[in-house]
Amino acid sequence: MSDDTISNALKMMPYGFYAFTTKSDDDANIMVVNWVSQMSFSPRLIAVGIQNYCHSYGVVSAGGVFGLNIFLQADEAAIKPALGGRAKRPDKMKEADYTPAPETGVPVLAGAAAYIECKVTQIVDIGGDHDIIVGEAINAEIMQEAGPPDVLSLTEMGWSYAG
Template sequence: MDPKAKKTALRGITYGLYLVGTKDDSGLNAFAGNWLTQTSFEPPMVALAAKAGTRSQQQIAASGVFSVNVLESGQKDMVTAFFRALEPEKNKLAGYEFETGETGCPLFKDALSWFECKVVEKVEKGDHFIYIGEVIDAGVHREGDPLTMKETGFYYGG
């Protein structure tokens, strides 16, 4: 396989950028996630990939829940702040205010919208875990265009 062709081809897959909230007995966290897709309308379900061995992946495994915060076009600085592990300061992560809902995972006030999921299935292959989550609650703060990887100049794949 031509490595350059593989990289170029895989980078043609389009992605959004989201803040994925996690929790366990040690506390709350959130990470910048981009591999997310809806897998079912009824019941509503999504598939989410989380890098194996990270704090967030381990929290999803332990708690069986996660939240997804849909960011708005132009919120590159916000998503970039979540490229590393963070510790909450009261009701803020990386300086961004959140509240918690049914799952106890962070729901960011600056996001366009959010939804919370209960894990119903997981797949452990390669260097990521794939979690299938049933959407158990959702909310909208405002309308707008979602943030995409293309807009930021970031790449995933290859």
């Protein structure tokens, strides 16, 4: 623990761990995210905090759609192709094994337990280093049913993206 109490408290919060997938006419991308939450029942809105300078930000802004891929803890290895940015890993998508989701064409990584497809409703500049991408869930598929205790989160990875 550092002596930055705000940072330490933010790191005490549990976070999920997902692949955020994007598609525009001429590009598709996958990145890992943990700043994700449902924000409304009706309509079903999901908010994701996305760096406003990463490759995915440009793709989701142009394409207006995104997907969230959910993984089981047992399939931890399946999310690893989404790690790292396109700037440093220009062949990231060539190396990843994925198929297009039916409604939006966003990537679904091989080994995902479920995915949710969303249409972007708002991109909110919150004055920080991440914008909030808000999307309405328009389709989902569950390939392997599971509850939160079996779903991959940052806790099992032993990693932190908070503070």
